[in-house]
Amino acid sequence: IPDSVASISNTAFDYCESLTGIHVDANNPYYSSDDRGVLFDKDKTLLVRAPGAITGAYTIPDGVTAIDHRAFYACDQLTGVEIPDGVTDIAEFAFSRCTSLSSVNLPIGITYIDRYTFSGCHSLPSIEFPCGVAFIGERAFLSCHNLSKIYFTGDAPEFDGRTIFYD
DSSP: OOTTOOOOOTTTTTTOTTOOOOOOOTTOSSEEEOTTOOEEETTSSEEEEOOTTOOEEEEOOTTOOEEOTTTTTTOTTEEEEEOOTTOOEEOTTTTTTOTTOOEEEOOTTOOEEOTTTTTTOTTOOEEEEOTTOOEEOTTTTTTOTTOOEEEESSSOOOOOHHHHHOO
């Protein structure tokens, strides 16, 4: 991505399953990327998009505070994700259709998990919600067929189980 690009749509890289990296010119004033080809805003507080062919586990760098809409959408070779404590918001569809995702570490301090965030994550066996989660959006875990254990550290947020797990 050259230094002249000022805006990238959330759906710009949808269905690019073979895309191995998104690389940004260092002089771009709006965007940046890391050594795995993951796209961020310039100051790396917002994770914008991972390449569709990202493989294995990925550790989101410290300093990120939010994961954008569709950031890992359909990254079906992603097996795990470590989310740092500074992240407070995960937008809708952020990990949707990550069919090989089997491990997610939700950080202390996360407060907002939007709708459909983990929908279609067929390999996810369990999830632990840390203390402080205030909102879990509708159908956040739709079609997570192997999700059999849910843990809450501290008080559970108010939500309707039929709504977030409805299949």
